[in-house]
Amino acid sequence: MTDNTAPDFPAWAKAKQARIEEVLDEALPPDSREPRKLHSAMRYSALGGGKRVRALLCYAAAELCNTEIEVADAAAAAVELIHAYSLVHDDMPCMDDDDLRRGKPSCHKQYDDATALLVGDALQSLAFDVLSTPQLCANANQQISMLNILAKAAGSTGMAGGQAIDLDSVGKALAQQELEDMHQLKTGAVIQAAALLGAANGTLEQVSAVHAYAENIGLAFQVIDDILDAEADTATLGKTAGKDADSNKPTYVTILGLEVAKDLARQLHTTAISALAPFGDRALRLRELAGFITQRSF
Numbered sequence: 001m002t003d004n005t006a007p008d009f010p011a012w013a014k015a016k017q018a019r020i021e022e023v024l025d026e027a028l029p030p031d032s033r034e035p036r037k038l039h040s041a042m043r044y045s046a047l048g049g050g051k052r053v054r055a056l057l058c059y060a061a062a063e064l065c066n067t068e069i070e071v072a073d074a075a076a077a078a079v080e081l082i083h084a085y086s087l088v089h090d091d092m093p094c095m096d097d098d099d100l101r102r103g104k105p106s107c108h109k110q111y112d113d114a115t116a117l118l119v120g121d122a123l124q125s126l127a128f129d130v131l132s133t134p135q136l137c138a139n140a141n142q143q144i145s146m147l148n149i150l151a152k153a154a155g156s157t158g159m160a161g162g163q164a165i166d167l168d169s170v171g172k173a174l175a176q177q178e179l180e181d182m183h184q185l186k187t188g189a190v191i192q193a194a195a196l197l198g199a200a201n202g203t204l205e206q207v208s209a210v211h212a213y214a215e216n217i218g219l220a221f222q223v224i225d226d227i228l229d230a231e232a233d234t235a236t237l238g239k240t241a242g243k244d245a246d247s248n249k250p251t252y253v254t255i256l257g258l259e260v261a262k263d264l265a266r267q268l269h270t271t272a273i274s275a276l277a278p279f280g281d282r283a284l285r286l287r288e289l290a291g292f293i294t295q296r297s298f
């Protein structure tokens with residue numbers, strides 16, 4: 001049955017974006033606390049920017065699976081902190097070397113390289129600090145499983161590993177499967193973790209559907225990222241456009257061409273949505289979010 005009192009997707013997303021901003025604001029040490037420069041740079045990098053797609057995925061999966069809102073808050077914050085750390089490190093000269101992030105100077109440009117390195121380290125620790133809050137979950141084993149999901153997603157068999165493969169792939173001709181394997185680690189692992197953490201209270205059937213949904217939507221997110229990198233301008237993206245082609249990196253657009261890449265994004269969207277079929281209106285937000293991810297313009 002449709003809940004006629006439920007807000008439309010833009011209103012729901014706006015409310016959840018405001019909510020995660022407050023949770024992060026609370027979790028991050030104030031910039032009046034020593035070491036002030038580090039705390040100021042952490043807040044600069046984690047607050048006031050980004051689409052908060054990972055937090056939205058976490059909240060939407062929590063709505064499907066009846067996960068308590070306090071648990072979803074902590075999980076969404078932890079995932080956004082890991083994501084913010086990855087962006088700070090990714091922008092550094094030793095990695096992707098980008099001066100612009102979320103429409104403002106990247107962390108190492110605004111501060112300095114050493115501070116940016118520490119910001120990433122400290123944001124990662126803070127993510128696990130938030131998710132390990134004593135008695136966050138009534139069931140301690142459930143909380144340990146959640147910590148394990150995040151640790152695996154961020155580590156060398158997840159995001160950091162994907163980044164290593166990405167750095168190694170510059171100038172190489174990757175097959176589509178190799179590109180997919182790399183992205184499933186680099187961006188897919190944390191996107192999947194966001195949805196799975198939100199699904200903490202889910203039944204086996206719900207968790208397995210959320211997993212299938214997140215695998216497909218995570219990949220669609222990356223295909224769209226490659227399309228935007230090729231088509232959109234820097235002002236719209238809030239980061240340097242055309243970066244991948246300039247860096248001689250294989251992308252879905254360079255491997256498949258623009259039109260086939262767009263078809264692939266549509267197919268992945270359809271597959272993601274079909275995984276939610278058994279859940280009707282309870283999966284509404286996840287379904288809407290899939291649309292938001294594949295139709296985004298930045």
Ligand code: GRG
Pocket residue numbers: 049050051052053083085086087089090102159160163186187222225298
């Ligand atoms: C440094 C260990 C380490 C990993 C970095 C995820 C990642 C790995 C780097 C990000 C580089 C990048 C631009 C990847 C493309 C896809 C992506 C993650 C884009 C940024 O995510 P959005 O669009 O960003 O969700 P906002 O700013 O909206 O949060």
